[in-house]
Amino acid sequence: MAIHLSRRNFLKTASIAAASVPLSKVVAKAETGVAKAPLVPPGSFKDTDTVVGGVCEMCFWRCQLVGKVRDGRLVKIEGNPKSIDNGASICARGNAGVKLLYDPDRLKYPMKNVGKRGAPKWQRITWDEALDTCATKLKNVIDEHGPESLAIFPHGASASYPFHFFEHTVGTPNVSEASFFQCRGIRDMAYMATIEQPPGENVDMPNTKVIFLLGGHFGENVHVSHLKRYLKGLENGAKLVVVDPRFSASAAKADIWVPIRPGTDTAMLLAIMNYLIQNDKYAADFVDEYGEGFEEFAEGIKEWTLEKAAAECDIPVAQIKEVADLLAANMPNVAIHPGRHVSWYGNDFQRQRALACLTGVLGAFGVKGAFVPPKGPKGLKKVSWPHGDHDPDLLSDYADNSHDFSPPGTPTDLIRDAAITGKPYPIKGCVIWGQNPIQTIPNQEKTIKMLEQMDFVMCTDVMPTDITMYADILLPECSYLERYDYIKTGTQWNFADEHQQYIAPRMPLVDPEFERKDGIWITNELAKRMGYGEFIPTKDQVEMVNTRLAGVGLSIDKIRAEDGIHIQPGKDPYGISEDMTVIFYNEDLEDAGYPPIPTYIPVERAPQGYMRLLYGRSPVHTFNRTQNNAWLMAAMDSTPVWLNDKVASKLGFKEGDTVSLENQDGVKSRTTATVKVTPGIREDAVYIYHGFGSINPELTIGHNKGIDDTSLITKLAVDPETGCHGMRNNFVKLVKVS
């Protein structure tokens, strides 16, 4: 820079005043944002208020919160002391919601991509321009190819309203929710096919005698009231059985840790059941009364001796027997946990069916410590988009395997394959709402191919993520701390306590900033512009919640006056309904060409030189959703690679070595991580946290931190009954970097 005039000299000479365009004229064109206000003496103190009605969404568990708010700024989040669920407790992530709220990398304004998909260049635009563009482009796709040509990838409470608009009213069946197709859909459908209800995580752990976990790693997997139930059970003396190839946080507390060969769980479950039946150690009366097709089932699993399973599962016969005997000795007061994220090996429906059947064999329904669904409040009204008269053309009707037991929506790979091949029909418009399909759906290359061929991609989110890089229009949504949407209901966490029910609608703790909008507003505006204005079911988020609450004689104002949670007397959840059935042998499955009794389907084992890639949760993260959170990343910002100590010494790896991973298809991780050498994992597997290593450089903290396990899951496994993905059938080797 040249030698400049000093500011004082410049102002003195004031030559600018004589310039042809006076600054004053230019400045006068726009109004200043700073205006005269009543004088507030310096040092005057602003009170911190407690704002009630928060419902956490740092994970799906939805603990009830209060916010400490000073002068419009959220300074702290706490558990709502009135809560009979999480109580005053929240987890690290719940606490760190403040950092999500005020993350400078958060989406702030609607933007259009003036660069390329995958390599975006953003331009802030007005909401009008954004909505007009989305409406026109989506309408064009529908007009040209029909409503089915829209693919919807939603996630989270705020995504239901928009995706129901597209599914019911616009008429596309091509909706793929990660929480179904890459998570719990398999569990829900398997239990539906066995006990005719999705199980939730409804086991009465505080009052049980045995907790049986298959892969559940509580402690690393943190959901406050769930953890309270589990810990109360242990405190009350419950025995803990943990089946996991890894010495997880739960395994560390277990009475029996079963380090099973990955993918073989069903074999073990069948052997346990067979042993119990053969030795008359099962709940015969219960089975008589509620079982259906038990004989065929018992006959069909006969081949599963303890010895056969032991060989398959690579565990001692004695250990399977020990587990079976422990369960038998304590039945029916045993908690066979249904799990939650169960999309593992592509044979998962069968394993989940086996778990439900095991619960039946032990008679562990409706009694203390068993499978006991809570009796929560009833009567909330529904507000939903009406169904149009379009008869949707289903991709499953064209598929070799129609996945007859698919959870609601369309199996992801049917959508993705149709998009890539254009067959049986083209998929040309994509709406992504709160989901990050790059990190939820295996085989990223295919996902990117699907996106590249779209005519239009619209994304709504709170933060930039991997997927937002592929948007044409990117819309900023209010976070869970700034909106109304979900109404959380439930009961007191421990059934041994006084029976109570609660209703806690999510209310904002602070106002939204920038131009962030709630999902109902965005959807309604879009619907109007697409010509569906007359079908709009509710005018705004407040009306929506009030309408729903009116069904139980409540309102937002009433509940706010009750400190954010309405509590009412509850009902005894124990007991078995008369129409309870445990379907051991399912004819519908048989008719559809699937095994009618739980059946073990072996999966490929690790090829020479490779180990199976297992993934799980970090206690302080919710997968990639917390990847840019300053506090949580300060606590854990990497994905240590768990490696068996014997393997490590054989291959020459030491604790702390920096490695990259390379999978069976030669795909290398983009980033590196350090090795954690431990006897606490089998020799045929490695383990990392899921949800790290984001490719989006807009995430100042999260970009490229740790290894993105999904990038290494290239080989696809699809569960035949449900069409859900199995994501633990890929194998990696470690490559030393330093």
Add this chain to the structure above:
Amino acid sequence: MHSTESQAPKLETELSTEASLLSEIYGFLALAMRYPDSSFLDGQFLDAYEALLQSLEWKEEYADMQKWRSQTGDFLNDLQIEYTQLFINASPGTTIPPYASVYMDGDRSIQGKTTEKIKDFYRSCGYEVTSSTEPPDHIQHELEFLAALAGENRREEETLFLHSLFRPWFIRFLKHSIQEARHPFYRVSIQLIDFFTKEEQ
């Protein structure tokens, strides 16, 4: 005594001319830091911008601006993309958030303790940020506030604000912007802000 008395009114006039010019400059720079739209960011704005550079004798910067203006097909569009890249969201990750709290509060946060302090300072001077989608510690609002203070010739408060609440974060922002702000308009604007807010030696 006599001579001092006669000089006093003259000094005041001079000061207030200076102050009102400074107020205009702050106001002008505040606009440069605001998301550009056609209501204010037009040819006339850029003419005034160039005039300011000329009268400051910032020849190189003036030339850069002229060059850009002669090359760009659509200056508003250009600036909107550039603004979004620099101050809102960008890939590759090169944003420099224009908020004091992000630089002052240790853990990169919008609406931090500093935001609160700045808001309180505004209020203690009888001002408040209204009708804005941005937090009060956005550089645009800080400059608007400085414009308001200068317009009332409140030198002491202006100096105090610059010293305690503006410069400490601005110098960090400036350092980042030197690495990131490649576009002449924003690079030069930030230099201008530096020039007009720097304490005189």
